Amino acid sequence: MKPFQFNHKAVGIFLTAFYPSKERFVDLLLDLQQQAIDFIEIGIPYSDPIADGPVIQATSEVALANGFSVSELFDLLDELQDQLQKPTVLMGYGNQVIQFGMEAFLQRCEKANIQALIFPDLPLEMLEHHIATTTHKSKVPFVHLVTPNTADERIAHIAKACTNSFVYLVGNAQTTGGSYALEAQLERYAAIKTLCGNVPVFLGFGIDSREKKALAHSVTDGVIIGSAYLQAVKNGKEQHFLASI
């Protein structure tokens, strides 16, 4: 079962749980099921998101002020399960899963039919350290990040760990939502794609236009769009944005 092997170039949309409100989040999540996209990444709001730029930070603050809690998110995902046809990925920070309990967290993910997990501050080495203490062998795979600056051997090593999910290629080694020219690194992206073999490579961070999406698609298997979508949500223009992309 490889939910991230698509027979076309993929598009994933990132949105922050409970942003701009719990109700609107549900609307957005259901709306995305109808859109021409392939998977959905739900961000778990966190008080100290060190890998995130201003847009996602701001959405997390709003969501936390809305009374977000991890178990409420799981309850919601359980409830909506029948209506969520597209693969769902959760992204959060390591402290949240450790506080919830690694084992309990993984079990709730299985129950909610979560297809993959991304914890940017739980790199491979640290994840192994914590997984080693769980007795329940989880079926939910983890996604790991690589950047254009990641060493080749490390990329190959990371790709192996992502066999059942995908490799998250951070387009430019910077926090989310930054702006940069993809052209400058296309060759590197292609080389990374080769290093990852059959494991899908999705490029994220800073994709905000049809042009950038096309460039990324020319050398990888897909893109993940976050800050630009959330910015559109903030302005009430998400339909327009999704159509434009």
Add this chain to the structure above:
Amino acid sequence: MKTFSHRPNDRGFYGEFGGAYIPELLHNNVEELKVAFETICHEATFNQAYTDLLKQFVGRPTPLYFAPQLSKKHHTNIFLKREDLCHTGAHKINNTIGQALLAKRMGKTTIVAETGAGQHGVATATVCALMNLNCIVFMGEKDIERQAPNVARMKLLGAEVLPASSGSKTLKDATNEALRFWINHPETYYLIGSVVGPHPYPAMVAHFQAVISEEIKVQLQAQTGNSQPTAILACVGGGSNAAGAFYHYFEAENVRLIAVEAAGEGLHSGKSAATSLLGTPGILHGSFSLVMQTNDGQVVEPHSISAGLDYHGIGPLHAHAIQSKRAETIAITDEEALEAVKTCSRLEGIIPALESAHALAALNQLNFKPEDVVVVNLSGRGDKDMNTYMNHFDL
């Protein structure tokens, strides 16, 4: 007692605490630093340069002062390790000298740092001026307002002070911003201010602060004929002055190591910063340690009257030392600390920093014998806290 070691394993773990919980974006930065620390910091020429600057620029060794009046008051022998006499007024500069020298040797030209009250920011700005490095200091928007004189000092020294306007706009957010800046500018050197952060920072900062206990050993031997005291007391924010004061005594098991935490308005008042008593295991700023957080894993804002102790984590070395019972913890309230400021000022003619006053106040909760020898690490002087003292004591 769980076995205790004050040296981390090769992944940076002290027992279950430590490690490097960093996004892949920081992997190369941290690896580069690890290699530099393991090689350069152990070279004779590096150590010579570090020792020379500590002597000529910082004013080390700092005295180990027998405090006659405090000794009388507490019916024991109290020595004060006078880190307050360091240039810039606190122990923080021991670390910034070491790390800035390392940054130079690594070929870095820009330093980024976080600061709460501004003590670490000032110590960083100072060494950057000394070593001709560009200096950027992140400081919470709220702290910039609260600590105007230190902001001015940093600016006068040539540093750029950037406001952290995310989250609670205090030290934790300044640290988040510094980490993000380091992600976005990997060519810079991130100079962290305490024994926190991803491996190798906790080990490196402890290494540079270890000079405190190295000196205490020699000074105690000369002054009392025994290099081992009964106990050492130090306040703990992130834990750097305590790590330095404890360092060479971790293996001397008969020496009591007492970490003094800020209880704020009371340990269970909801307005406290006593992480080692109230925290639970979690990830903060790149390491696994004790963290004050909600059941849902969201970080909780701490409170202490002393900005330097107003942090919701402690370094992994201390988390391990406390969990394995090698170190004890005492919590001191804002009120008790202020009282100790007055006592020390009047009895010894030394105005301590609010942070250090917590360590002094802990003497009231301990019963030592007349022949005991107690060292209190006086981590800083009170100049920076005069506004608080003026308001509180109606001066």
